[in-house]
Amino acid sequence: MAEVGLSYLALAKVILHAAKYPHCCVNGFLIGHKAEKGRRVRIVDAVPLLHRWQVLTPMTELALIQVSTACSFDTNSKLQIVGYYQANEQLEDETIFLDNSRVAEAAIRSCLKEKLYRSLTDFDDHLENVSLDFWNTKLNEELEAVL
Numbered sequence: 001m002a003e004v005g006l007s008y009l010a011l012a013k014v015i016l017h018a019a020k021y022p023h024c025c026v027n028g029f030l031i032g033h034k035a036e037k038g039r040r041v042r043i044v045d046a047v048p049l050l051h052r053w054q055v056l057t058p059m060t061e062l063a064l065i066q067v068s069t070a071c072s073f074d075t076n077s078k079l080q081i082v083g084y085y086q087a088n089e090q091l092e093d094e095t096i097f098l099d100n101s102r103v104a105e106a107a108i109r110s111c112l113k114e115k116l117y118r119s120l121t122d123f124d125d126h127l128e129n130v131s132l133d134f135w136n137t138k139l140n141e142e143l144e145a146v147l
Contacts (some may be wrong), residue, residue, distance in 0.1 A: 005042040011113050011144050013046040013120065013136065018087040020117040022049040028122065029067055030083035041082050047134065063123045068138035070135075110146055 010030060017026045032043040049063050064081070066119055071079045111117075119139045126134040 003040050005040075007044050009140060009143050010043045010046040012108060012116075012146075013048060013139070014085050014087070015108050016111060016117040016120045016139075017046070017048040017122060020113055020120050020122075023089060024051040025086065025089045026051045027084065027086040028064070029081045030085060031067070031071065031079050032082040033078060034080065034082060043082060044079070045083065045140075048120060048136070049134075050124045051122055052124050059123070059127065060147075069116070080098070096099070111143065114142075114146060116142055 007081065010032075014028065017028060026048065028046050028048040030043045031045040031047060032041055034041050047063075047067050050059060053059055067081060116139065119136070119142060121132040121134050121136055121139075123134045126132045
């Protein structure tokens with residue numbers, strides 16, 4: 001079994017994606033590094049993908065190609081897609097799997113209080129307006145300041 005580390009930045013973006021579209025199922029890719037023959041995975045970022053079309057394979061494939069290509073150009077950090085996330089639209093599903101849930105909850109609470117989810121752009125938004133940055137560069141800076 002692999003040891004997995006999750007940055008607050010990645011966690012915050014996943015939760016903000018779900019907060020921005022609470023009425024939809026949302027999904028995205030988890031970006032990170034693998035070490036020690038895949039036994040250690042460090043998730044450093046999340047790329048929000050879709051909030052409308054969960055079964056629209058061509059859009060997911062297009063996003064996969066774009067994200068994989070962008071990661072391959074960054075030869076210094078050796079980032080790659082290391083996972084996938086999905087948050088269902090059902091309000092009753094409150095399951096959270098965190099070892100340090102109090103710290104994470106406090107960090108996320110402050111992100112939600114600041115309404116940072118309004119700044120998040122997913123790949124769906126990018127498909128409608130290609131000028132929108134689904135890498136969320138500006139949001140990353142805001143999250144670094146809050147977290």
